[in-house]
Amino acid sequence: MRYLFLSYCVCAISFGKAQQVFNKQQPLVHTFSIVAKDGTTGELAVAVQSHWFSVGTSVPWAEAGVGAIATQSFTDKSYGPKALALLKQGFTAQQALDSLTKADAGRDVRQVAIVDNKGNVAAHTGAKCIQYAKHILGTNFSVQSNMMLGSTVCENMASAFEKSAGKPLAERVLLALEAAQKAGGDIRGMQSAAMIVVPGKTMETWNNRTVDLRVDDNPKPLVELRRLYNTHLAYEHMNNGDLAVEQNDMAKAMAEYNAAMKMFPANLEMQYWTAITLANNKQVTKATPMLKAIYLKNKNWLELTKRLPAVSLLTVSDADLKKLTSL
Incomplete structure (x- = not known):
């Protein structure tokens, strides 16, 4: 909190009527991020890493069939929902960004990037963002960073994203973050990371995120984010297997x-x-x-097996059930 308070005071001196620009609820999320669209699937993504606790609650915003936003530096969280609302009204990424920054007295310390559902991208790096600070716009993506140790973070992110064409969008934005860290990353180090991927078309609110992963506090957040992403992929296979079982396609399920x-x-x-x-x-x-090998590691699975026949999740004969539940 000491750093947050001191930074707040410095801003008050530098910007005069700072109380109208900043408040203690606006985190100083100096970081690197990427917003992107998959040109084939239409998916939209935003991913971020920072030396700030729980960056996933501040920087990344996305909505299926609408767009993705990264709002960072002296973060104004309202840029996320406001930008999405403007995109839904028909604004392009650039029009939405222009509308928000024009009305913001703190625009010089903001860093924002937007990608819309058509692949239009727009970004803003305020003149008073802490160096190294910049953004690079590319086809269907924008990368941005501030308070970086070195000056090539954005170039490395852009290159990694472009070279990974053809891979799933989640993999591509994660590779971009990893490339940024290899280039030096945040001058203060690492603490948290997040990634959101949404479908390219509007979905039900309860089913509108393909990937939604956060690492709130970890000395190596990108390593942990990679582990979580791999776990996500494994459980996607499990979900697909369950669906195949429902459809009585046992070959696919297995x-x-x-x-x-x-x-x-x-x-x-x-x-x-x-x-x-x-x-x-x-x-x-x-x-x-x-099953017996599993029971030896944790007997609770044995108890679960005994409960499955009552709800028709295990449909075997009594003789076979005895085989499956005996050690």
């Missing part, structure tokens, strides 16, 4: 479950539901040793 297990072979839950699916698919002989 392929998806096996893909998940290969990514996280030590994850007991992935092993467990794969075994249960095998049992339900009349492959009790394969399921039995898998």
Whole structure:
């Protein structure tokens, strides 16, 4: 809080009527970020890393079928929802940005980037953002950074994003963040990171984020964000497997479950539901040793197996159930 208070006081001296520009609720999120659109799928993304606690609650904003925004430096969080509202009214990324900065007396210390659902990008780096501070606009993306250790962070981000064409959008923006850190990153170090990916078309509010990951406090936030993203991918395979089971496509279900297990072979839950699916698919002989190995590591899974028949999630004969529940 001491740094926040001192910075607030300095701004009051520098900008005169600073109480109208800043307040203690505006975090000093000096950082690097990327906003982007996938030219093929239409997905929209925003990703960020900073030496500031819980950057994911301040910088990244996105809405399916609308756009993605990064608001940083002396962060005005309202830029996120306000920009999305303007985009929904038909404003382009540049028009939305111009509207917001024109009305903001603190524009000189703001850094903002917007990508809209058509791939238009716009960015603003205030003249009084702390060096090194800049942004680079590219096809379907913008990268931006401030208070960087070196001067090539944005160039490295842009290059990494462009060279990864063809990969999933989430992977591309994560690679961009990793490239930024390799170029020196935030002069103060690392603390938090976040990534949001939304579909290119409007979705139900409860189903409008493809990826939504945050690391609030970690000495190596990008390493942790990468781990979470890999976990996300593994559970996507699990979800796809569950859907295949619902559709009675056991071949696809097993392929998806096996893909998940290969990514996280030590994850007991992935092993467990794969075994249960095998049992339900009349492959009790394969399921039995898998389940017994799981029970030896954690007997709670044995108790869970006993409860599944009552809700029709395990549909085997009494004889097979005895095999599956005996150690």
